[in-house]
Amino acid sequence: MKAVIDFSNYLLPILYLVTFGFYSYDFMKGGKRFTNSKRLFLFLTLSFHLFYLLLRSIHFDHPPITNVFEIFTLLAFAVSFSYFILELLTDIRGTGPFIIIFSIIFQIISTFFITDVYQVKEVLRSHLLGIHVFNALLGYSAITISAVYGFLYLILYKDIKLNKFGLIFNRLPSLEILEKMSFYSATIGFFLLSIAIIIGIIWLPKAFPDFSYVDPKLIGTAIVWILYGVGIFTKIFGKWKGKKVIMLSIVGFIIAICSTIITNFLARSFHSFY
Amino acid sequence: MNLLATSINHKTASIELREALYLSSDEIKEYLKHAQGKYFSESLIISTCNRTEIYGIPVSQNISHQEIQSSLLQLKSVSGLTTDNFQNYFSGNAIRHLFSVACGIDSLMVGDNQIFKQVKDSFQLAEENHYAGFLMKRIFDSAVRAGKRAITETAISEGAVTVSYAAVQLIEKIFSNLSRKSALVIGAGETGEIAAKHLKERGIGSLTITNRTYERAEKLAENLNAKILPFNNFKETLHEFDIILSATSSDNLILTKEDIRASMKKRNYNSCVLMDIAIPRDIDPEAKNIDYVFYNDIDSLNIIVQQNLAKRKEEIPKVEKIIDEELAGFLSWFNSLEAAPAIKDLRDFFEAVRAEEFEKNKNRFSAEDQEKVEIITKRIINKILHHPTVELKKFGENGTNNDEAAIKISIIRELFGMDKKNEKEN
Missing domain, CATH: 3.30.460.30 (Glutamyl-tRNA reductase, N-terminal domain)
Structure with a gap:
């Protein structure tokens, strides 16, 4: 089984790259050549990724949430899976390459640095931790997607203002749709992060004796959560709209990424597990 | 032919x-x-x-x-x-x-x-x-x-290749659902009328027409089931429209940057599309510098038209x-109406039917009789086809471009389903 896991680990970035190739070709060239097959290939890639995650969980006897590189492969899966669901629900197919590229980045990082952990701390086997991580991951996927749609909104907004009617203008959905997708994703992300934070606040002090409220990870997450909260609140009450809310979403995403890097690679935190 | x-x-x-x-x-x-x-x-x-x-x-x-x-x-x-x-x-x-x-x-x-x-x-x-x-x-x-x-x-046939249709295509790149949007068309001339029709066809939620000559606006509004706004005071309600399309023959600007700015303030900077398809222009082009105002004139719309035409040419x-x-395909069909191929196809068709039936039933006969049955059935087919073959040869002698012959041959082919049989074999 270990050999299959290792093989799958190296095959996954290739599958994501091929899927990305299909989506990019379709975006650049248009036409109907890969309109349906690209979605099928994404489905196959996600199915294979799920198979890989299950194999890891069975073989190592714990869900793949014990170190940052296991989290990265989960994040790669969650981002593409969320996009897949979004594509099925909305039938908006032109934005795939911009989102799948994040799965490629997350998966490549995971593939090259993931380690095999057979023995994990007892604290990492908790069900509450599982729910906490599950919500946090889906939340981060949602804010990644929100930032991508926000970024695409800004590019299209600028192109229309400057009368640049190129590939972006021809292939992307309308500004209104991009704004809505970004806002809905941010709202879902905010909701899921809220659940992750609530569980964290209840469970972390009990699980970790060295728990601290000034932990960089907690501060980073709190800033991200507040930013999204402010954005959603001002949007709902009609104070802010369009570019302002979208800029907030992009800044929130950048802070979330920086917070992850600082917490896991630079700072010493109770939130680092390896 | x-x-x-x-x-x-x-x-x-x-x-x-x-x-x-x-x-x-x-x-x-x-x-x-x-x-x-x-x-x-x-x-x-x-x-x-x-x-x-x-x-x-x-x-x-x-x-x-x-x-x-x-x-x-x-x-x-x-x-x-x-x-x-x-x-x-x-x-x-x-x-x-x-x-x-x-x-x-x-x-x-x-x-x-x-x-x-x-x-x-x-x-x-x-x-x-x-x-x-x-x-x-x-x-x-x-x-x-x-x-x-x-x-x-x-x-x-894809993409807009007229200025007024390009305007609608551009509007749909900004708003996702036109049925929830309201549009104002300034000018009820030919250009305004075409643009208004396009908006109506794309399901605009609410369409309003304003024109210097009220009767003209009234006529167009009646045709398109649109509302009418008096030209003298239409600026007062400018903020109510998500799309403003201007196509008058006025020599001066009808809407200044300040008019647009005031309207945007009133509508809390919700996106507004300005389509100026008049020559000379009706709307101050400086209005495009206001946030969430999407201003386009004939020149910019022509870029879309030229791009789409180039794509069509490709x-x-x-x-x-x-x-x-x-x-x-057509010439192959037409050539099959010539006499010689028709005779061959007709004979092949009958021979195929004969051979198929013979194969199915030959075991009912002794080995000695099988040969006789084959000879007899072939003779029957030859006798049946003798007269049609002679007639078809006459068509051939009269020339291949004889349209009357072509019609008759076509009827024969259709009656025996010879073209369908050929299509299946192909």
Whole structure:
């Protein structure tokens, strides 16, 4: 089984790259050549990724949430899976390459640095931790997607203002749709992060004796959560709209990424597990 | 095959000449009646603002394009029109030209799919009045099939190629659902009317018209089920509109940057699209610098039009391939109407039936009798086919271009399902 896991680990970035190739070709060239097959290939890639995650969980006897590189492969899966669901629900197919590229980045990082952990701390086997991580991951996927749609909104907004009617203008959905997708994703992300934070606040002090409220990870997450909260609140009450809310979403995403890097690679935190 | 075609179109004549030669349905019927039997055994005319074309199967080899052109000009005299203004086609080239017309690649606006409907209507008119028959039907069926394939299999008709339609395409890049949006059209002239119609067709939620002459706005509003706003005070409610489309003939600006800024403030900077399709412009172009204002004039809309036209032109080789395929299919069918292949196909068909039945039933007979049965059945087939073969050979002797022979051979092929059998084998 270990050999299959290792093989799958190296095959996954290739599958994501091929899927990305299909989506990019379709975006650049248009036409109907890969309109349906690209979605099928994404489905196959996600199915294979799920198979890989299950194999890891069975073989190592714990869900793949014990170190940052296991989290990265989960994040790669969650981002593409969320996009897949979004594509099925909305039938908006032109934005795939911009989102799948994040799965490629997350998966490549995971593939090259993931380690095999057979023995994990007892604290990492908790069900509450599982729910906490599950919500946090889906939340981060949602804010990644929100930032991508926000970024695409800004590019299209600028192109229309400057009368640049190129590939972006021809292939992307309308500004209104991009704004809505970004806002809905941010709202879902905010909701899921809220659940992750609530569980964290209840469970972390009990699980970790060295728990601290000034932990960089907690501060980073709190800033991200507040930013999204402010954005959603001002949007709902009609104070802010369009570019302002979208800029907030992009800044929130950048802070979330920086917070992850600082917490896991630079700072010493109770939130680092390896 | 004897198909003769003569065409006056945007490549050969000015718009004035084309318009002067345009034939109404009644004029078409009058000409076809006049030409029937005298020049053509079957004929039809396609006449639009951009082209007038006559297609016909001539009654004799002596009928010339010039004779047809003269007879047309006798019906409708147009000064300044000479034979140089006509393009002449014959046989396969005439069919290819017709296919190109039906596919929209011969149109002034490449990919114009209105011509596809006009070709169908022209054939219908000729068929209903019994001027188009068996051969014309087959030719036009192929033309319509080529046109349909061009629309569905290529992007020859995709994208906006008029300024007013490009404006709507651009609006749809900003707003996702026009049924929830309100639009104001300033100016009820021809351009304003076309743009308003496009918005209505795309399902705009609310359409309002304003015009200096109230009666004109009233007339257009009535046609499009739109609201009317008095021109004197329309600026007071500018903020209520998500889309403002201006197409007046005013020499001065109608909306200044300050008007737009004030309106945007009132609408809390919700996105607003300004389409200025007037010459000279009606809206201050500086308005585009205001946040969430999407301003476009004729120049910027023309960029979209030119891009779409270029994309359509890139599709022409694909359409030409379709035309080649349909032409080859048609000519293959037509050639099968010659006597020699028809005789061979007919004999092959009967022999296949005989051989199949013999194989099925031969075990009922002794080995000695089987040989006899085979000889007898072959004799029966030869006797049945003797007279039809002699008659078909006579058609051949009268020449392959004999249309009457072609019709008879076609009936034989259809009765015995020989074409269907060939299609299955292919």
